[in-house]
Amino acid sequence: MPDNRPIGVFDSGIGGMTVVKSIVENMPGEHIIYFGDTARVPYGTKSKRQITEFALSDVKFLNAFDVKAVVIACNTADSTAREAIEEAFPDLPVFGVVDPASRMAAETTVNGKIGVIATNATVSTGAYERVITAYNPEATVFMKACPLLVPLVENGRIRTGDPVIETVLKEYLDPLVEEGIDTLVLGCTHYPLLFDTIEYLYPELRIISSSDAAAAKVLGDLIRKDACSENTEAAGSERKYFVSDDAAGVDKLARVFMGEDLGGTFEQVNIESY
Ligand code: DGL
Numbered sequence: 001m002p003d004n005r006p007i008g009v010f011d012s013g014i015g016g017m018t019v020v021k022s023i024v025e026n027m028p029g030e031h032i033i034y035f036g037d038t039a040r041v042p043y044g045t046k047s048k049r050q051i052t053e054f055a056l057s058d059v060k061f062l063n064a065f066d067v068k069a070v071v072i073a074c075n076t077a078d079s080t081a082r083e084a085i086e087e088a089f090p091d092l093p094v095f096g097v098v099d100p101a102s103r104m105a106a107e108t109t110v111n112g113k114i115g116v117i118a119t120n121a122t123v124s125t126g127a128y129e130r131v132i133t134a135y136n137p138e139a140t141v142f143m144k145a146c147p148l149l150v151p152l153v154e155n156g157r158i159r160t161g162d163p164v165i166e167t168v169l170k171e172y173l174d175p176l177v178e179e180g181i182d183t184l185v186l187g188c189t190h191y192p193l194l195f196d197t198i199e200y201l202y203p204e205l206r207i208i209s210s211s212d213a214a215a216a217k218v219l220g221d222l223i224r225k226d227a228c229s230e231n232t233e234a235a236g237s238e239r240k241y242f243v244s245d246d247a248a249g250v251d252k253l254a255r256v257f258m259g260e261d262l263g264g265t266f267e268q269v270n271i272e273s274y
Helices: 017-026 048-063 075-088 098-108 120-125 127-135 149-154 163-178 191-201 210-224 250-258
Strands: 007-011 032-036 069-072 113-118 140-145 183-186 206-209 239-243 266-268
Touching (some): 007 048, 017 032, 017 210, 017 250, 032 048, 048 069, 048 075, 048 120, 069 075, 069 210, 075 098, 075 113, 075 120, 075 127, 098 113, 098 127, 098 206, 098 210, 113 120, 113 127, 120 127, 120 140, 127 140, 140 163, 149 163, 149 191, 163 191, 183 191, 183 210, 191 206, 206 210, 239 250, 250 266
Parallel strands (some): 007 032, 007 069, 032 239, 113 140, 183 206, 239 266
C-alpha cells in the first residue's frame, strides 16, 4: 500500500542536504522532514557517548512527525550510533549511509583495494572496513581521516582549480592512490561536493558518494515494500527543514549542498528538550 508519510532525514548539520538532494532526484514526490543539528555540529570530532546521545535525540525529534523511515545522513552518526538507534526505535525502519556505500564499493572494485575518506570519528569506529569486507572478503580497505575537508567545503572551497582545496585533497588522497586503490568512498556528507574536483585530480578512480548510495537504497526498499508516496511530483512534495541553532541564513549554505530550490524553509527547534 502506498505510504504518504514523510521520510525523516537527519545530520549533524546542513551537510545532510546532499542526501536530501539525492532523495529528491530519485524520488521527487516524497515528503521530507529534515533535521540538522547546527547547534551541536560537528559530530566528527566528538566521543561515541556524545554522538550517540545526540543521534538518539535527533531521531526522537523526527519520530514525532510519524515518519515512515529515518535516514541517518551523517556518516559519523551512522557508524557510531546505528545500533543504539535501532535498539531504541525497534519499529522504525532506519537507513544509513555506511552500508549502501560499502556495498557499492565492494561490488565496484576490480583490484580489491578501496579507499574511504571520512571524519576522525567515522574512521575510529572501523565501520567501513567491517561492512566492506563483509560484502567482499577479498577487499583491502584504506581509511583516511580528512578533518580539513568539512570546514573547507563549508567555506565554499570546492571548485576545481582552487589551489587550497586541491593541495589539501592531494595531501589526503595521494597516499591512498600510492597504495593502488581503484575505488574511493566519499564517507562524509560534505564530500559529494568535492566529487568533480576529485574526479578531475584522479580520473582513474571510481568514486562512490555515500549520499547517492543511501538514496538508492531507500528508493529500492520503498519500491520493494510498495511504500512510496502516491505523490510523484516535486511540486506536490512537502519539505520541512529544522535546525537546532538560529535558522536565519541557513538557506544559503543549504542551497550550496542541495544545488537547487529547497522547496521549503528552515525553522529552529530546541533539540535539548528531546
Ligand atoms: N555529517 C558529518 C559526517 O557525515 C560531517 C560533519 C561533522 O563532523 O559533524 O560524517
